[in-house]
Amino acid sequence: MEVKTSLLDNMIGVGDMVLIEPLSEDTFIENLKKRFDHNEIYTYIGSVVISMNPYKSLPIYTAEKVEEYRNRNFYELSPHIYALADEAYRSLRDQDKDQCILITGESGAGKTEASKFVMSYVAAVCGKGQEVNKVKEQLLQSNPVLEAFGNAKTVRNDNSSRFGKYMDVEFDFKGDPLGGVISNYLLEKSRVVKQPRGERNFHIFYQLLSGASDDTLKKLKLDRDFSKYNYLSLDSATVNGLDDAASFRTVRNAMQIVGFMEDEVQSVLELVAAVLKLGNIEFKPESRCNGFDESRIKDKNDLKEMCELLGIEQSVLERAFSFRTVEAKMEKVSTTLNVAQAYYARDALAKNLYSRLFSWLVNRINESIKAQTKTSKKVMGVLDIYGFEIFEDNSFEQFIINYCNEKLQQIFIELTLREEQEEYVREGIEWTNIEYFNNAIICDLIENNKNGILAMLDEECLRPGTVTDETFLDKLNTVCAEHQHFESRQSKNSKFLTDHSLPHNCFRIQHYAGKVLYRVEGFVDKNNDLLYRDLSQAMYKANHSLIKILFPEGNPAKVNLKRPPTAGFQFRASVGTLMKNLLTKNPNYIRCVKPNDKKAAHIFTDSLVCHQVRYLGLMENVRVRRAGYAFRQAYEPCLERYKMLCKQTWPHWKGPAREGVEVLLKNLQVPAEEFAYGRSKIFIRNPRTLFFLEEKRRQCLEDLATLIQKIYRGWKCRIHFLLLKKSQVVVAAWYRRFAQQKKYQNIRSSALVVQSFIRGWKARKLLRELKHKKRCEEAVTTISAYWHGTQARRELRRLKEEARNKHAVSVIWAAWLGTKARRELRRLKHEARSKQAVSVIWACWQGTKVRREYRKFFRANAGKKIYDFTIQRIMQKYFMGLKKTMPSMSPVDKSWPARPYGFLDRTHQELRRIFHLWRCKKYRSQFTEEKKATYEEKLAASELFKDKKALYPSSVGQPFKGDYVEITKNPKYQKLNSLAEDKVLLADVVSKINRANGKGAPRIFLLTKKSLVLADQKTGQVKASVPLLDLSSVSVSTQSDGFFALKLKEGSTSAAKGDFLLSSDRLIEIITKLHRIGAASADRNQINIDISDEFLVQFKQDKVCVKFIQGTPKNGNGVACKRKNNRLLEVSVPSP
Ligand SMILES: Nc1ncnc2c1ncn2[C@@H]1O[C@H](COP(=O)(O)OP(=O)(O)OP(=O)(O)O)[C@@H](O)[C@H]1O
């Protein structure tokens, strides 16, 4: 029946104290020490986990470890906090049981760390998803925020929780977290204003001053110097292993993740800064005439800055520190505060400010992390409350903290020891009672409504008359003197009268965890927790959103004259609620033990551990577990779980569950002493029996799985086989079809082959017969052909013979004639040669004769003749070359070949000139009469105007057309045409210059041989007609303008109106034609052409000077004419 599990295998010491042998305090401590030395910090007592603080980080909280413990049985692996967390989470998720994890132990034992490990484990194993992860992250990140504001360094713990925390994490039916609710219990607010030696204020003050940026500090009006703040103790301002600056960043980040708005964070920091400032406000006495001292603020700078931070009117706060208003029966009485009272008021304000801020933070976090759905939830509560504390100087706070621990111990006893024993009785199991210390008596001493210490304190606080701490102690001495756990020097109990370890102003309580001496000083004040109404009203008036919320009682509209409940009362009530809450849940215990007082790793102080083991009641716990049964379960679930282990119960048991379990255990041969049958539950004594059952179950499940697997595989194979079989039939059918097809095709192709062979044979036979027949026919034809051929050739030979004979005759005849002819030719040739030879010989003879005769002359003339001959040859070559390179016949062609020889230069030029003259003559000879006249006109124009008038060059290219308005064709000008008796020499539109203003008007200018006429351009109506005889001269300028003046002979009929001043682009043609008419007619003098830039004209009676000037006329590039005055008409011509 031995089952191997890792809880039992290779274990250092004993993993579960229930299994320790022999059981004594020494072996218990020895086992803890052995395990602690090997870094095994967790040990079980049944389902309770003992956790030793290792004071060093161990590699046992990794993601791999989480996976290792996930969904594993509690006893399956070596003890770990994860095993407990997993067990709690799974029974919450699978069995729908609300859980609570109670972490207890004294200060510094590792409760807060343990709670964080539990939370992180649950976060790691529960569901995932964007929304779920956000919830998890917010739940986890609430820790750094609360730790910064609620934890502080104490002599026992560098990160001591100075408040109690209970966090309910809510899950849905799947086990996914939905949100959470945090409850906080009594913050140790006295720490804000005073810290014991070696301790420091809450972390946030140091974190803010170390970690905030310069800018933030400036805004908060703070200096980065702890020594400047009275509320900050200096001896432990920096703590080894704590990086305040980094923690500040973590806190800010956590606040952001939890959902704090930026302005909320700022408000919180302002309040923290205000508390620091408040601590710096100091008071001095000022004597009054009534003999009393009244307090006055020494240096108002800090007050001013604090008021600025919180938006409070300085004078209001200042007054609240000097006066106190007491309201009684509708009457208000204002009394002055002395310096001590002012300090008391200041500190009370600081403590209230901070503790209310802390409660606000918890509420704000709750708002963020609260579950969004209203569906039913399962809850896992994690309680991390301040640990049991014994200081040198213990006050009201320690009393409260230790009371709370008493209550937790009570609950532990209730549920583990008493409840366990009671359950055995209830179930009718034989049981020998185990003695244990029940601390209910101590709880009663503190919380009893009639004569409990808290009730006495409240009574004293509410009592009229003078109430002091001493009167309170007196009261205790009378009321509690008989109580066996209460000790006081002045109590009736005489045994303490001489106890010098018990000072007069103290009382001692024997707590479950040891005796604690409490100094009564401050009990009454702290319980009253009094804040003067003037101060809360001053705070309410603040122009600061957060402060207003924190001090609602300061609202003058809601003045409540009733005393607020005392701190002790409130705490007792909240602890009561907590206990009730815890009792509704399935508890899981983590008992934290502190190995030494030095916060050091590797040190195990036996006495300290022994003390904790005693007061935590761990020995009793083991004893009860050992005497009793390790495991119990109702019959139904037990049978349901293990029914597969026995054939009778598997798969269904028809009878009652208890009988089923009996059959089952009998069948499994579990020894009778290992279990007991209760009324509703089966009790298993030893965990090993449970492991045995579990192991059997696991194996059975494996067998079942194998069976399922086997059947499944069989089924799968059969399906596969049937499929194969079906496929085989299909394949065979297809194959047979294919084979038959192939066979048929073979037979068919063979038949075709045979058939084709026979057909071939038949064909060949027929072919042979046909061929034979054909050959016979061909033979006959051939023979006849041969015969015919022979006959024909014979005839041909005969005929050829005949022809040859004839041809031979003719050839012989021809040959004979040829021979005769050649013979004659030879003869004639010979004859001619002979004649030529005679003449040649004759000529030779003659030549010889001549040469002989002239030889003497030749020598005298030879040089000249050779020279002449050479020159002649050169000239010949020159002329022949010139002939080829002659230029064109155009008179304007200036080209002429280059001269080849220098001595021919003049000849060459002369030839060029002659050629040009000849060419011009040739050109002229082509002219018609009309063209000739035109050229003559052009020539005359050239003579008249070339180099004299700037307009001339532009006229050279224009042909002189004469009639530009086509007067003969245009019917409008019929009348005008009739005026020109003979030929129209020129008709054009000119501009007649107005004599008065120099502006032009278009007119038709008509020139005939005898007169010139000016007519209207549109109508053709004659405006003026001047016989040429009356014209004396024409004046023009030298410029490029078209102005001309027609001057009339004085005394002529036409001269009555005066001279005409006209303008035309064709001025050159007009004047040339006018001039030529004069030259052509014999009865007239030639008209004078006067070319000058200044001339006179006769306008009626006036002689006007027409003056041409160069300049830019206003209207662009044209010519402008303007009558300047009576004597001057100015024409401006554009510069060339
Ligand atoms: N499991 C652990 N591993 C490593 N260090 C630990 C562990 N548990 C506790 N510690 C160390 O011990 C210190 C004190 O632990 P913790 O703050 O949890 O004590 P506590 O029981 O909550 O005390 P208090 O009652 O004063 O709040 C921690 O700051 C940490 O340094």
Ligand SMILES: [Mg+2]
């Ligand atoms: Mg703590």
